[in-house]
Amino acid sequence: MNTLALFGACGPIGQSIAAALSAQGRRFRVVGREAGRLQAAYGANPLAECVTWNPDSPASIRAAARGVDTLVYLVGVPYWHFDRHPQLMQRTLQAAIDAGVRRVVLIGTIYPYGRVQGGNPVREDHPRQPHTFKGRMRLAQEELLLQAHAAGRIQATVLRLPDFYGPGVLTSLLHGAACAAVRGGTADMLGPIDAPHEFLYVPDAGPVVVRLADTPAAYGRTWHLAGAGATTQRALVQEMERLTGRPLKLRVAGRGTLRLLGLFSRLMREMVEMHYLLSEPLLMDDSALSQLIGPLRKTSYAEGIRQTLAAVPATAPLRRSARPA
Structure with a gap:
């Protein structure tokens, strides 16, 4: 078996x-x-x-x-x-x-x-x-x-x-930005977007x-299993701008905005208590895993963002991003 x-x-x-x-x-x-x-x-x-x-x-x-x-x-x-x-x-x-x-x-x-x-x-x-x-x-x-x-x-x-991201990952913090980068419009994001963060491709x-x-x-x-190193959401948005050749309009919601949105959205209301992970980052050390099973392949953020944008359909409807369960 x-x-x-x-x-x-x-x-x-x-x-x-x-x-x-x-x-x-x-x-x-x-x-x-x-x-x-x-x-x-x-x-x-x-x-x-x-x-x-x-x-x-x-x-x-x-x-x-x-x-x-x-x-x-x-x-x-x-x-x-x-x-x-x-x-x-x-x-x-x-x-x-x-x-x-x-x-x-x-x-x-x-x-x-x-x-x-x-x-x-x-x-x-x-x-x-x-x-x-x-x-x-x-x-x-x-x-x-x-x-x-x-x-x-x-x-x-x-x-x-x-947190993770990649082609077709609708629950990523970066999904809204990727859609806006490809289709135009404004990207809804959760902030702060300048704090250190890591993402797994x-x-x-x-x-x-x-x-x-x-x-x-x-x-x-x-x-x-950590991501490809510390980055920021803003740095990844800037990579999207570099790849598409045009600026991206952002609408960033902080904890206070989440509380307000929570009056109308059950999901937004539930996300408030986990907001600390954006303002108080937790980054992982995965050296023990690499010692156990050998080298861990980590796709660079530049390549991961390129692949993510390439997978966004040009005309599909937008979905609100959400954190994974």
């Missing part, structure tokens, strides 16, 4: 992992709530087995996990339902154990760390002391998994990612996740 399954496969990171597996000629399973989305993303890939599930049903989870050796967990929830993260993990974990799954890789976030203590860059031993509700829910999710590993019930690891993630999942020594702890 060597099947690798992507639970929550239709997001950008899931598709990056699937591309890496396909490049190796490996068969894999993709699991999602909606058959239509799975077919649209993977129906033409002969290596992908499409399976639907109901994450609220233990029987459905067991069926989706049956025959799987390694489960990569990418399941997202709406920003206003972060209380579901521990619940979904608990159900999925128990059902996976019952189905005979040996390993789980959780694609995690920096939310459980809370505010930076001791300065940047942050290593994996940074205290996990979240001061936000979303951070506490993500921490509870991680604890369920790592406690199961410590108890010998399953092998588990967590890979933390920063999504196609770089998949090969790393596959290598991590295949490495026995990876299990039992947390790892970081």
Whole structure:
């Protein structure tokens, strides 16, 4: 049994992992709530087995996990339902154990760390002391998994990612700017845009996740995959301007504006508590990961922005950017 399954496969990171597996000629399973989305993303890939599930049903989870050796967990929830993260993990974990799954890789976030203590860059031993509700829910999710590993019930690891961007990534902080750079108009962004930040180019993630999942020594702890170094949103906007040859109009929303917009938008209201990550940056040190699995390919911001702009349809409707779940 060597099947690798992507639970929550239709997001950008899931598709990056699937591309890496396909490049190796490996068969894999993709699991999602909606058959239509799975077919649209993977129906033409002969290596992908499409399976639907109901994450609220233990029987459905067991069926989706049956025959799987390694489960990569990418399941997202709406920003206003972060209380579901521990619940979904608990159900999925128990059902996976019952189905005979040996390993789980959780694609995690920096939310459980809370505010930076001791300065940047942050290593994996940074205290996990979240001061936000979303951070506490993500921490509870991680604890369920790592406690199961410590108890010998399953092998588990967590890979933390920063904000990401890339071709077709609609949930990036940079998506609105990329659309405006290609189509014209004004880019809506979250500020401050001059503070240090890091972004992971999504196609770089998949090969790393596959290598991590295949490495026995990876299990039992947390790892970081950082972006291509510290930058700023403004610097990346300037790169877009350089590539298109024209200035970009910006409309930048800070914390106060988010609070105001939150009176009318549930998403904006939920984003307020995580705004500190823009004004109090947390940058990751991923040297431990490179020591474990070897060199980590990092696409330069210049090349990543070029590829991102090239993938923006000239006439598609704009979507509001949002942070990943």
